[in-house]
Amino acid sequence: MDETPFTQTPPPPPLTPPPVITPPAPKRCRSVGWMITAIILALLLGLAGLVIIGQFATHSLNFNRGFKSASAREVGPKLEECILEDNDSQNKIAVITVDGIISGHQYDGSGNNLVDVVKAQLDRAADDKHVKAVLLKMDSPGGEVLASDEIYNAVRAFQEDEADDHGKPGRKGKPVICSMGSLAASGGYYISCGSRWIVANELTITGSIGVIMHGYNYRGLMDKVGVSPMTYKSGKFKDMLSGERATNEIPPEEAAMVQGLINETYEKFKDVVADGRSAAHELNKKAGKTLVENWEDYADGRVVSGTQALNLGLVDELGNFDTAVDRAMDIAKIKTANLVEYRERYDLSNFLSLFGQSEKSHDIKLDLGMESPKLRAGLMYFLYQP
DSSP: OOOOOOOOOOOOOOOOOOOOOOOOOOOOOOOHHHHHHHHHHHHHHHHHHHHHHHHHHHHHHHHHHOOOOOOOOSSSOOEEEEEEEOOSOSOEEEEEEEESOBOSSOBOTTSOBHHHHHHHHHHHHHHOTTEEEEEEEEEEOEEEHHHHHHHHHHHHHHTOOOOOTTSOOOSOOOOEEEEEEEEEETHHHHHHTTSSEEEEOTTOEEEOOOOBOOOOOOHHHHHHHTOOOOOOOSSTTTTTTOTTSOGGGSOHHHHHHHHHHHHHHHHHHHHHHHHHHHHHHHHHGGGSOOOOTTGGGGOSSOEEEHHHHHHHTSOSEEOOHHHHHHHHHHHHTOSOOEEEEEEEOOOHHHHHHGGGOOGGGGOOOOOOSOOOOOOOTTOOEEEOOO
């Protein structure tokens, strides 16, 4: 019997374990916000460095020139001189602009009001020996009584050449020539009266010599909506000019007192016109104009044209800005001059101050194509309000 040899079946190959899938390592995301913040901080630091270097250089130049007394203010408007017209002359005529509502409360982006800026510009012109005259560029309907009076007094004082304690001539005594634009009414004319010479265009609207105090009585509206005021006062007139009272609750003496305040301020306005124009006429002699005898008949709040103002003696000459420049050189006895103006200079401190402004500065404004004057309650105004 044949024996068949036994063949052993080889074992199956071992199973290969499945590959281990390793998840990819997460990519490190760079924060774009941090990069932008770092760039902004670097720029601010660079800007601060430039400001510090510039201030250091300025102080170094002033130190090298020696110490001198000046009216420049450490706080207040920071001004830099800009050339409006270069006539290759050492003489200068400083142009100071009064534009818009005259106010001591409305501030610009640097925290300075119009009165501060004008006074600082006059001080700068007084300190510069090359400035021979100031050209007051007026285009304003007027404004607050006190602000107008402060600028008027500053203009008058600028032209007075007072000696110091040692008898040396003062740094002032330079003439101010006013150039009226399209509108120089009420407080605008009040300030203009402080000038040595007034030039108006024949189409200029000026005059409006008078005082106004404005308010609303809204008691009738309150009664309609069912709102009743509750007022506790220490005196009979403590709530003067309040719009919450019914008209029959207003004492007749109150109207007389308010009108008395208006009349007193109005007389002050007329005195300023008479004194200013008289002082200018004494200096200008026959070259200028003097007030006509019945000029007060036209000081009833009405506006007049430049031509009418010339006939009344309210201005000295008809012309434009160039006419005023020629007159300034004539009065200052110079043949040529560069026209300069002083503009506010903004630095890093002004930028940082934006972060500390109140919420009022960030209010949303609706532009209706016109801007009405922001009159403050209880204040009197030299204002032409058509």
